[in-house]
Amino acid sequence: MTSSPTTGDASSTTMPPRRRHGMRPSAPGEGSIKEKPGFNAGEDAAALRKAMEGIGTTEKTLIDILTGRSNAQRQLICKAYQDVTGRTLVDDLEGDTHGDFEDILVALVTPPAQFDCDEYIRATKGAGTTDRTLIEIFASRSNKQIKALSDAYLAKTGNSLIDSLKSEVSGDYGKALIALAEGKRDESANVDMAKAKADAKVLYEAGEKKWGTDESKFIDILSHRSIPQLRQMLVEYKSLSGKTLQESIESEMSGKLEDLLVAVVKCVKSVPAYLAERLNKGMKGMGTNESTLTRILVSRSEIDLLDVKAEYKKMYGCSLYSAAETSGDYGQTLLKICGEKD
Template structure:
């Protein structure tokens, strides 16, 4: 079965969310004529009035950039002596509370809190760890690690070590160091050589040498890896993803496939995560919140476009049919209707 992940034709020229630090592909932009004091007063009225006016909370918090929301939080605290976060937690419930609090959290701190949520409690949520580390740029990973240190006083890598093991751990720890090469230069000869190393460590060998896969996939730059994917297919007749799926299993397979997908297209990888979070048994609201809020100023426009290509329906209409109430409304506002 051929899939979007087998198509390498346009790969070498397409932009990558792992290397671009820009907000132009987000759905949320700075609001012109923004006044933090006015917003804070409106939020206060919505929270302190008889019965919280959720619509006001949603309208304000989804139509400002994260940087503007930080200024609103400060104005709110200056005016009331309370934090907006505490008041939202006191006044809203469940998934709505989760998404409104996510909106007023700085992005690196939000990633850090998602990481903490994934490692605490009974059993680690590996799928969240995979998503966080495979889809984030070096810059985002470093910011998440800094936020973790500020929040807990401990190094993220230290705590990660105690939660995972084996080759899966090795892969996550390398990604968590945020050391992927940033150069945009592509060495074609090196890509051919890496492709050959991967082929000989997997398809051609009895038993797989996982360490070669981990080393190459976690360290090379995105443009270099893209060239390697192309060389691998012309050498072996298969995509690297197909080979990983044949040769490996379990969590290691999951994370290496996620890295390959993100090297090709972070938005397509996240579109697939969103689809699975809605179409599986029961909707995974925390995944919807993490991706929709977390990518709202990064590449949510691209995620919407990839979603449509992959699944033939719009992200907007799937969110509309799979979620409800104020939580669903908040997601839809962030997502934006254009090209439903």
């Protein structure tokens, strides 16, 4: 990826990201699912086959194996299963399980990029678009994840992801979503202090200081600057305007564009905290949004789910494990993905 050029005058200093005003430095996350030592794909495939043969299905075996192996190991199990049976594991899971339990088991045996692709297709098919899902995916994924999603979409449909989005979304919201889906965010770890101040000034003058809002400035900066650079810009913005950038977006914008840009700002500060909030919203109110729980827990299980759990406990005062208001085989699968009680 090409980094945005920095200015060359003496006031522009480049320095590594640092902790400041509560901003957390980037750090590798930690998933709840690890590779299983002594893994044997053939043995696992045979155990899964046995669990689904005959009358009834041994759900515990399905849960224990599929939540106790990394996704890479699960792909080897899928291959071994098909080599022996001539059938795909996905087809047999869909034939022997149903509902949310089926959905989460299929999600577990799907490669991550393909799973994101499937979630994107689900969000855009039929009447209307599930914008909250699109916002969650494109606000929280890295360039690498977005490129993998785009490649998976092209392989599955023969069409480009960007062309698909252009037919689904419009207006400034559409422009912002497409800018994120292009995956062109600068990936430099350095922070240009002068540029952070300049960007904060641009956004202040495009929003709070202006009659009417220049949305294009917000879209460009929030979709292309690096995460460390944006974290520093948030500090500079608060210093300049006396309000947080999120507060300004919420007062200056509305609708889906506001939702998307607020999500981006939240992910700049902490993707795990943003996803913890999404999980909480998915579990409160009338009924549980199982598709949101499945998508977040499965997609983050090897990335930063332990961080999501920690943020959830900090934000809501209870563990994600205890808050998951689900039951049955689906609930047991969620809890196994979550890992130990905290």
